[in-house]
Amino acid sequence: MKIPMARPLIDEETRQAVLEVLASGRLAQGPRVLEFEERFAEWNEVPFAIAVSSGTAALLLALMALGVGPGDEVITTPLTFAATANVVLFVGARPVFADIDPMTLNLDPEAVERRITARTRAILLVHLYGNPCEMEAFQELTERYGLALIEDAAHAPGALYQGKPVGSFGIGCFSFYATKNITTGEGGMITTSDPRLARRLRMLRDHGQSAKYVHEILGLNFRMTELQATIGIGQLIHIDSWNARRRALAAIYDARLRGVDKLAITPRSTPVYHLYTIRVPAGLRDVLRQRLEEAGIETGVHYPIPLYRQPLYQRLGYNDSLPVAERATQEVLSLPIHPALREEEILYVIETVNTLMDELMGG
Ligand SMILES: Cc1ncc(COP(=O)(O)O)c(C=O)c1O
Structure with a gap:
C-alpha cells in the first residue's frame, strides 16, 4: 500500500471543459477567469475576488495594494511556508515574528499585540492547517491600532469562523497549488470588500493597466490563465x-x-x-x-x-x-x-x- 499526503481530483466535466478552452484559442485571462472570480466571491461571501497566478502573488499584491514598503513592519507567524513572510521582505518592509498558541499553533493575539510598534502596518495571519485564527481578537487588535489585516488562507478555503468564511475578515489570500483543498495546478485568489483596493489589485496583476496600454501604476504580470480558471470552476462545484x-x-x-x-x-x-x-x-x-x-x-x-x-x-x-x-x-x-x-x-x-x-x- 502506498498512501500519499494529497491527491488532486479533477472530474470528467472539467477535463472536457479544459479541452474546450484549448480549442477556443483564448488561453490567457478572459471570460473563464472572470467567471471563476465571480463564483469564488459569491462562495466566499465577499464582493470582490481577484484571480492571480499563485498564492505567493496574492500575498505580494495584497501588500503592494496597501502600499506597505520600506520602514513598515508586518507582524506574522514563524510557523508557516516561507512565502508568507518573504513577500514582506520583497516589498522592502520588515516581517516581525510573534509566537503562536500552544493548543492550535495559530498566531497568538497577545503575542502579536506585544510586538506592535509605531511602524506596524499590518497583521498577516495564517489559518494554519485549515483551522481559523481567533478572528475576534485579531479584528479587535487591528481596529484598536489602525492596522490592515491580511489573511493567508492558503490552507483554509471554506473554513468558517463564527459562521463567516475566512478571507472575508480582512484581505484574503488563497493558494490553488496542486496539493491544496482547491487546485488549479498553480494559482491564487485575493478577496476583499473594498472596491478601491479591488481595482488596484486588478491593475497590479496586469502591469498597472487601467485600460489596454494605459499603465497607471507599477505592476507586474500575475495573471491567471483560462485553463487554470476552468479547473478552478470545476473545483468549486465540489x-x-x-x-x-x-x-x-x-x-x-x-x-x-x-x-x-x-x-x-x-x-x-x-x-x-x-x-x-x-x-x-x-x-x-x-x-x-x-x-x-x-x-x-x-x-x-x-x-x-x-x-x-x-x-x-x-x-x-x-x-x-x-x-x-x-x-x-x-x-x-x-x-x-x-x-x-x-x-x-x-x-x-x-x-x-x-x-x-x-x-x-x-x-
Ligand atoms: C501558508 C501558505 N502561504 C502561502 C503559500 C504560497 O502559495 P503558492 O505556492 O500558491 O505560491 C503556501 C503554499 O504553498 C502556503 O502553504
Whole structure:
C-alpha cells in the first residue's frame, strides 16, 4: 500500500471543459477567469475576488495594494511556508515574528499585540492547517491600532469562523497549488470588500493597466490563465463536499489515534483540514516518520524550521527564539488527509501509527 499526503481530483466535466478552452484559442485571462472570480466571491461571501497566478502573488499584491514598503513592519507567524513572510521582505518592509498558541499553533493575539510598534502596518495571519485564527481578537487588535489585516488562507478555503468564511475578515489570500483543498495546478485568489483596493489589485496583476496600454501604476504580470480558471470552476462545484469529507476523516483520526497529541480547533469555527497534524514527542517524530515511510505512508512536517532561523533570515540578523514555535517545529507531523483517502487507507494509517507509537514509547 502506498498512501500519499494529497491527491488532486479533477472530474470528467472539467477535463472536457479544459479541452474546450484549448480549442477556443483564448488561453490567457478572459471570460473563464472572470467567471471563476465571480463564483469564488459569491462562495466566499465577499464582493470582490481577484484571480492571480499563485498564492505567493496574492500575498505580494495584497501588500503592494496597501502600499506597505520600506520602514513598515508586518507582524506574522514563524510557523508557516516561507512565502508568507518573504513577500514582506520583497516589498522592502520588515516581517516581525510573534509566537503562536500552544493548543492550535495559530498566531497568538497577545503575542502579536506585544510586538506592535509605531511602524506596524499590518497583521498577516495564517489559518494554519485549515483551522481559523481567533478572528475576534485579531479584528479587535487591528481596529484598536489602525492596522490592515491580511489573511493567508492558503490552507483554509471554506473554513468558517463564527459562521463567516475566512478571507472575508480582512484581505484574503488563497493558494490553488496542486496539493491544496482547491487546485488549479498553480494559482491564487485575493478577496476583499473594498472596491478601491479591488481595482488596484486588478491593475497590479496586469502591469498597472487601467485600460489596454494605459499603465497607471507599477505592476507586474500575475495573471491567471483560462485553463487554470476552468479547473478552478470545476473545483468549486465540489469543494464543500470535499471539505466535509476532510472533516469526517479528521474525526476518525481524532477518535482512533493513540499516544500522540492532537491540536485544538479554534472555538466556534469550522476547520477544513488542509492538513491533519499531530504532535509527537520531539525525539520520536523523525523516527516515526521514517517508519511510516517504510510502511508506505507519506507524511509531512509543516514546518521544520521557524522562519526566523532560516538562513535567509539569519543573514538579515534575526535572532528571535519563540518557545512555542521552536517546540512545534520539533514535534509536528502531518498525516495523509484528502477527499480521495479511502476508509481502509485511513484505518491502515491509524493502526500503523498506534502500533509504532506503542513500540517507540514502550522501548
Ligand atoms: C501558508 C501558505 N502561504 C502561502 C503559500 C504560497 O502559495 P503558492 O505556492 O500558491 O505560491 C503556501 C503554499 O504553498 C502556503 O502553504
